[in-house]
Amino acid sequence: MEKFQTILYEIQGVVAQIKLHRPDKHNALNQLMIQELTAAFTTASANDDIRVIVLSGSGRSFCAGADLHYMQEIAHFGLEENNADGLLLATLFDTIYNAPKPVIACVHGSVIGGGNGLAAAADIVIAEKETVFAFSEVKLGITPATISPYIIRRCGATAARELMLTGRRFDAAEAVRFQLVNTLASQEEIPDILNGYLKHFLAAAPSALADCKQLINDIAVSDQSTTALIPETARRIAARRASAEGQEGIKAFFEKRKPNWNSDLTNENQ
Structure with a gap:
C-alpha cells in the first residue's frame, strides 16, 4: 500500500x-x-x-x-x-x-x-x-x-x-x-x-476501455464536422478490430464464452 x-x-x-x-x-x-x-x-x-x-x-x-x-x-x-x-x-x-x-x-x-x-x-x-x-x-x-x-x-x-x-x-x-x-x-x-x-467495466477489454476514453475525450473537443472525422474514426475502429483484444472478443462471442482479457492481450495492444 x-x-x-x-x-x-x-x-x-x-x-x-x-x-x-x-x-x-x-x-x-x-x-x-x-x-x-x-x-x-x-x-x-x-x-x-x-x-x-x-x-x-x-x-x-x-x-x-x-x-x-x-x-x-x-x-x-x-x-x-x-x-x-x-x-x-x-x-x-x-x-x-x-x-x-x-x-x-x-x-x-x-x-x-x-x-x-x-x-x-x-x-x-x-x-x-x-x-x-x-x-x-x-x-x-x-x-x-x-x-x-x-x-x-x-x-x-x-x-x-x-x-x-x-x-x-x-x-x-x-x-x-x-x-x-x-x-x-x-x-x-x-x-x-x-x-x-x-x-460492467471489468467485463470490458482494458485497452479497449482506454482507447474508448481517449476517443470520447478527443471527439468531445473536436471542431471537425462528422464528415471530416470519417478517416480518423475509421482508422480507430480498424485498429481495434485488428487488435488482439478485438480478435479475442469476437472469438469468445461465437464460442459462447467469456473473453479472456489477460495481460498478454493487453500488452499486444500497446
Whole structure:
C-alpha cells in the first residue's frame, strides 16, 4: 500500500481505491493533498494490473473545495508563485480526466468548488441523495478557472453560467439535472451501485476501455464536422478490430464464452 499523509490509497484486487482523508477539514484541498492525489492517480494509471479507479472521501464530506488557510497563504504569493500553484491544481484535474482507466467518483456531504472539479474529471459520478453542491468561487473574489474545462464539458455552458455566476448551493437532484451526477443513491445503496459499474467495466477489454476514453475525450473537443472525422474514426475502429483484444472478443462471442482479457492481450495492444 502506498503511504500518503492526506489521502488513503489501497489496491483491492484490480481496483485502486483513492480516498481523500482530511475528515476534520471536510477533505479541503491543500498543496500536499493536490500533490498526493496527482501521485496516486499517476501510480494507478501506470499499473497494468489496475482496471478501475474509485475516488471517494472520508468523514462527512467528499470535498469542501480549497482549504481556506491554504487560500489565505497563497493569496500573499506573487503572480508567478500563484501561477505555479494553479498549474499544480490544473495538472491534478488533467491527470484524473486522462487516466487510461475508468474513474468512478462517489460523493457525499458537501461538494464545493474544487471538489466539483475532482468529480467532473471522473467518468462516472455516484452521489448520495443528501449531497449539497456549490461553485462558490465568485463569492470569494476568485473564479473556478482550473475546474472550468471539466465542468463545461460535463454540463455545458448554459448550466455552467447559472451555477458558476450565482455561486448558489444546489442539491443532488439538480446535480443530476445539470449532468454533474450520473446516479443518486442512499448511503446504503452506494456499494451495490458501485459494484454494478465495476462489473460492467471489468467485463470490458482494458485497452479497449482506454482507447474508448481517449476517443470520447478527443471527439468531445473536436471542431471537425462528422464528415471530416470519417478517416480518423475509421482508422480507430480498424485498429481495434485488428487488435488482439478485438480478435479475442469476437472469438469468445461465437464460442459462447467469456473473453479472456489477460495481460498478454493487453500488452499486444500497446
